[in-house]
Amino acid sequence: MPHRRNQSDDTNDSRRKFLKASGAGAVALSLAGCSGGGSDDSQDTTSGDETTEEQTPTKSDKNAEDIPRGGTLVYGMSSKPDTSNILTSSSVYAGVALNRVYQFGNELDPVTQEVVPNVFTDWKIETGDTPSVYFNMREGLKWNDGEDFTKEDVLFTYRYCIENQPGQYASVIEPMEKIEESSKSDWDFRVDLKRPFGYWETDVVGGLPLLPKHKWEGKDYKKYDPMKANPDNGPVGLGPGHLTKFDPATSMQLVFDHDNYYEKLSTLDWKKEHDQLIAGGPFLDKVNFKVYGSKTAMTNAFLQGGIDTHYGSLTTSKIPDVKDDEDKDLIKGLGSGFSYFGFNGRRKPLDDVSFKQAMSFLFDEHYWVSRLKQDYVINGDFAQTPGYARPRPDYQFAGEEEVATHPATEAFKFRNKEADIPDVKAIRKFLTDGNVIDGSSGTYAGMEYPGSLSDVSASQSEAKHDYSFGPVKTGVLKDFDGADKEIRVNGNTIPEVMDGGPITILIDPPKNKPKEAKAIQRWADNLKTLGIPVRTQALEFNTMLSKVYYEEDFDIYPMGWGNTGPFGSSAYSFFHSNNADDLSDGNEDKLTNNSIGYGLAGGSADELLSSARTELDPEKRNKTTAKALEKVYLDMPYYVMSYEKQRWPVNSSKFSGFISNLVDPAYAAFGAEINNIHLKE
Numbered sequence: 202m203p204h205r206r207n208q209s210d211d212t213n214d215s216r217r218k219f220l221k222a223s224g225a226g227a228v229a230l231s232l233a234g235c236s237g238g239g240s241d242d243s244q245d246t247t248s249g250d251e252t253t254e255e256q257t258p259t260k261s262d263k264n265a266e267d268i269p270r271g272g273t274l275v276y277g278m279s280s281k282p283d284t285s286n287i288l289t290s291s292s293v294y295a296g297v298a299l300n301r302v303y304q305f306g307n308e309l310d311p312v313t314q315e316v317v318p319n320v321f322t323d324w325k326i327e328t329g330d331t332p333s334v335y336f337n338m339r340e341g342l343k344w345n346d347g348e349d350f351t352k353e354d355v356l357f358t359y360r361y362c363i364e365n366q367p368g369q370y371a372s373v374i375e376p377m378e379k380i381e382e383s384s385k386s387d388w389d390f391r392v393d394l395k396r397p398f399g400y401w402e403t404d405v406v407g408g409l410p411l412l413p414k415h416k417w418e419g420k421d422y423k424k425y426d427p428m429k430a431n432p433d434n435g436p437v438g439l440g441p442g443h444l445t446k447f448d449p450a451t452s453m454q455l456v457f458d459h460d461n462y463y464e465k466l467s468t469l470d471w472k473k474e475h476d477q478l479i480a481g482g483p484f485l486d487k488v489n490f491k492v493y494g495s496k497t498a499m500t501n502a503f504l505q506g507g508i509d510t511h512y513g514s515l516t517t518s519k520i521p522d523v524k525d526d527e528d529k530d531l532i533k534g535l536g537s538g539f540s541y542f543g544f545n546g547r548r549k550p551l552d553d554v555s556f557k558q559a560m561s562f563l564f565d566e567h568y569w570v571s572r573l574k575q576d577y578v579i580n581g582d583f584a585q586t587p588g589y590a591r592p593r594p595d596y597q598f599a600g601e602e603e604v605a606t607h608p609a610t611e612a613f614k615f616r617n618k619e620a621d622i623p624d625v626k627a628i629r630k631f632l633t634d635g636n637v638i639d640g641s642s643g644t645y646a647g648m649e650y651p652g653s654l655s656d657v658s659a660s661q662s663e664a665k666h667d668y669s670f671g672p673v674k675t676g677v678l679k680d681f682d683g684a685d686k687e688i689r690v691n692g693n694t695i696p697e698v699m700d701g702g703p704i705t706i707l708i709d710p711p712k713n714k715p716k717e718a719k720a721i722q723r724w725a726d727n728l729k730t731l732g733i734p735v736r737t738q739a740l741e742f743n744t745m746l747s748k749v750y751y752e753e754d755f756d757i758y759p760m761g762w763g764n765t766g767p768f769g770s771s772a773y774s775f776f777h778s779n780n781a782d783d784l785s786d787g788n789e790d791k792l793t794n795n796s797i798g799y800g801l802a803g804g805s806a807d808e809l810l811s812s813a814r815t816e817l818d819p820e821k822r823n824k825t826t827a828k829a830l831e832k833v834y835l836d837m838p839y840y841v842m843s844y845e846k847q848r849w850p851v852n853s854s855k856f857s858g859f860i861s862n863l864v865d866p867a868y869a870a871f872g873a874e875i876n877n878i879h880l881k882e
Contacts, residue, residue: 258312258477259861261877265468265481272880273487274856277503277511279496279713280742281449285428285436287410288367291750291792292743293763293868297512298453298490300872302345304439306336307407310471311478311863311873314767316402317471320350320439324406328817331378332397334405335388343461344413346437355390356380357414365422368792372774373408376401376814397815399822400770413437441467441483453490457483467876477860482876484858495713503529509852512867514845517577528854535588536845537865538762539581542706543749543796543839545756546803547784549698550690554804555637555664557837561613562628562646563727565621565720570843573716581841582610583830584776585769588844588864592769594834597827598654605844609654612638612835616646623727632688635664640835655828659835660804666690675734677703681726688732695734699756703734707748707758710739717759720842750796753782759842764869769813769826776800776833777810797838804836857881 282295287303290296306321324336342350359380362370376398383391392405400408416430416437427436428447435444441462446454463481472480491508493499500516502508504523515523515531523529542564550556570580583593587605590596595607616624627647638645639659642652670686675696678684690698706725711718721737728735740748749758765771774780778800780793800807809829816822833839849866851859858877863870 258863259859260476261479261858261860263479263858265479265484268479268481268484268858268879269882270484270486270879272485272856273489274485274510274875274878275489275491275508277491277493277499277508279493279499279512281492282447282453282490283449283743283746284426285444285447286422286425287436288362288365288369288422288425289792291369291746294492294512296764297868297871298442298444298455298488299436300440301442301455301457301488301875302436302438302440302444303410303412304466305407305410307402308872309403309767310475311860311870312475315471316407318469319407319466320411321406324402326401326817328397330396332394332401334392334394334401335383335385335390336392336406337389339465341461342439342465344437344439345443345459345462346413346431346434348413348415348437350411350413350439352382352389354411354414356382357418358409358412359392361412361417361422362409367422368780368794370409371780371793372770372777373404375779377405397817399814399816399819400768401817403766403768404770411439439466442488449492451492453492455488455490457485457487472876477877478873479858479877482879484877484879485875488875495710497712497715503850506852509856510850510867513849514577514847514867515850517575520848523848523850528852530851530853530859531848532851532859532866533861534847534849534866534870535864536586536763536847537588537869538765539584539586539844540759540761540842541581541584541839542842543755543758543760544803544837545753545797546838547753547798547801548756550666550695551704551756552803553665554659554661554836555632555635556666556668556690557803557840558613558638559628559632559646559731560728560733561837561840562616562631563623563731564724564840564842565615565617565623565727566842567615568621568723569720573720574843577846578843579605579846581843583834584772584839584841585830586765586844586864589765589767589769591767592772592823592826592830594654594827594831597824607654608649608651612645612650613837613840614648616648621723623730625731628731629670629686632664632668633670635667637661637663638835640831653831653835655824655831657809657828657832657835659832660806661836667692670732673732675703677734677736678729678732681729683726683730684732686732687734703736704728705756706735706737707745707755708737708739709745709759710741713742721759750792750794753784753796753798755796763865769823769830772806772826772829772833773810773814776806776829776838778805778807799833799836799838803838804832806832806836855881 278294280294283292284290287299304320307316308319310317320339321336322339327333362374363377376394378393378395380392441457441459442455445456468480472478499511503511523531544551544557546552566580585593590604595604599607616628618624631646639662640653669689671689673679673684673687674694678687696702708721725735749755774794776799781795781798781801782793806829813822813825856878858879866874
C-alpha cells in the first residue's frame with residue numbers, strides 16, 4: 202500500500218530540523234517505556250571536531266535478494282527485563298525484545314514520521330461529539346504458532362483491554378467506548394469513542410499490541426506468564442520473532458523464523474519505497490540478549506568483543522577506543538525521551554511548587570552536562586525531547602531555531618554565587634519570601650527570567666507553606682560540614698513533617714551509574730548546605746521500579762522515559778490525574794505512569810492536557826500541548842535532567858545495514874535497525 206498522509210500531525214510537509222546538534226529525527230510507537238536512572242554515561246552526537254549539522258539517515262542501495270541471510274547478533278543490557286507479559290511490562294529492557302514478537306495496527310515510519318499501514322491497512326474517523334473510528338485488517342496473516350489471525354482476535358484484543366484496563370495502556374484505552382464489526386461494507390471494524398480524541402490514529406488504530414484470543418482468553422493479565430504457558434516458543438504474536446528464552450537474570454533469545462511475517466508484513470509497499478529501509482528483513486537468524494550487572498561490565502563486554510552491540514549509548518570515556526577500532530563503529534542518534542527526577546507530590550513539602558523549584562536551583566547542571574557528561578547530553582527543560590520538537594513550547598512559541606536554547610527554558614538554572622558554589626542566601630530568600638516562578642517575568646533568586654513562552658501560569662503564584670531557617674537539629678545536617686541553618690516548614694523541621702526522616706533521594710547503585718551518583722551526591726550536598734535534610738538510598742532498577750510505580754513509596758527518584766513519540770501524547774500519560782492512583786484501592790492493583798500524583802497533588806495541567814487530547818486539528822493540538830508542557834515545567838512534578846545525544850556502538854566488522862541519525866536506534870528505532878542489519882558478505 203502506498204504511503205499514507207499522517208493525520209495525527211503535520212510533520213510530513215517538510216523534514217523536521219530538530220536541534221542542529223541532534224541529527225535527523227524519527228520515531229517508533231508512541232508508548233513510552235521506563236529506563237534506569239539518568240542513562241549514565243550517555244553519549245554525544247557532536248563533540249570535538251565533529252560536525253554540528255543535521256545528518257540524513259543512511260541510505261541503502263541493497264535489495265533483499267542481494268543480502269546474505271543468517272547470523273546471530275549479540276545484544277547487551279545493563280539491567281534485567283521485568284517480564285515477558287507485554288501488558289504489564291514497563292521496562293525498555295523487556296520491550297526491545299517483546300516489540301519484535303507483537304505487532305500493532307499501524308506504525309510510524311522511522312524517517313518520514315508518517316503513520317503507515319501494518320496489520321491494519323486503512324482507517325478513518327467520523328467526527329462528532331462521540332466520534333467513530335473505522336479500520337480494515339490485513340487478510341491472510343497468521344500468528345507465530347501457525348494459527349490464523351482473524352477478526353475475532355482484533356475484537357478480543359480491544360474488548361480485553363477495555364475490560365481489564367492494563368495500566369501501561371490506560372491512556373490509549375480511556376477514550377474507547379466499545380468495538381464492533383462495522384455494518385458498513387467497506388470497513389471491517391468500528392471503534393466508538395467517548396469524546397473527540399486527537400491521537401486517534403496512533404492510539405486507537407495503532408496503540409494496542411494485538412493479542413491472540415486462543416492464548417489470552419480467560420487469563421488474568423496481571424498473573425499471565427506467556428513464557429510459562431509456551432516455554433519453547435514464548436509469547437504468541439504476529440511479529441517476526443519468537444522469544445525462545447527469557448531468563449531475566451542472564452539472557453533472552455529471539456529467533457526470527459515466522460514465515461508469514463516475511464510473506465505479508467516484511468515487504469509492505471511503504472518499506473519498498475524507502476531509500477533507507479530494506480524490505481524483506483529481518484535478515485538475521487537470531488538476537489541473543491545478555492544481561493550484565495552494570496553498565497561497566499556491559500561496556501567492557503562490547504570492547505572485548507563479547508557482544509556485538511548494547512542498549513543505549515556507549516560510555517563517554519570509551520568513545521575514543523571505538524573510533525580507533527576499525528572493527529567497530531558508532532551509529533548516531535538522539536534520545537527518544539529524557540532522564541528526570543520525579544517528586545512525590547502527595548508528600549509535604551513536595552506538594553509545594555515553590556519548594557520543588559528551590560530544590561531544582563541547587564542541581565548543578567553544569568557539573569552534570571559539561572563536566573560529567575562532557576556536553577554529550579542536552580540540558581533538560583520540558584518533558585518532551587528536542588528530537589520530537591514540534592509539541593515543545595519553544596518550538597511553538599519561539600521557533601525551531603530556539604529549541605532547547607531560549608532563555609525561558611532556563612527558569613531553574615543552577616543558582617551559583619561563583620563557579621559551583623550555590624547561592625544559598627538568594628535561594629533561602631526565595632523560599633522565605635514565598636516566591637514562585639509562576640510564568641511572570643522577573644528576577645528570581647538572583648536570575649532573570651523572561652516569562653513563559655506560552656503565557657501559561659504555574660498552579661501556584663505563591664508558596665503553599667511558610668518557610669523559615671533556624672538552628673540545625675537533624676542528624677544528617679549535624680553530620681554534614683557546611684550546614685549552618687536548617688529549614689522549617691510551617692515551623693517544623695522536615696523530619697517532623699515527614700514522619701521522622703529526611704527527604705530520601707533514591708539512586709541507582711553507584712557501581713551501575715557512577716556519574717549519576719556523583720551528580721546526585723553534589724545535589725544532596727548543595728541541598729544540605731541550604732539547610733534541607735536529605736539522604737540517598739541505592740536500589741536496583743527493578744526494585745526502584747516497583748517502589749515507584751506499584752507501591753508509590755518514595756520521595757524523589759531518578760529515572761528515564763524512552764520512546765515517547767512526536768505528538769506530545771505521552772504528556773497526558775505522564776501527568777494527567779486520570780493516570781494517577783488516588784490510593785483508594787491500593788496501588789498493587791494497578792500500575793499507572795503518573796506515579797508522582799500530579800493533578801491530584803502539587804499542581805495540575807489536567808485542563809490543558811484534556812483539551813489537547815480532544816483536539817483533532819494538529820496545529821491547535823500542538824499549541825495546547827506546548828502550553829500543558831510549560832505548565833508542567835513550572836509546576837515541577839519532574840525535574841528534567843537531560844536528553845541523550847546518542848552513540849550506539851556496533852560490530853561493523855561482522856554486520857552491515859545500520860541506519861544512522863534515527864531517534865534512539867537501540868530501542869525506539871530498533872525495529873527499523875533490526876529489519877536492515879545483516880551479515881557482511
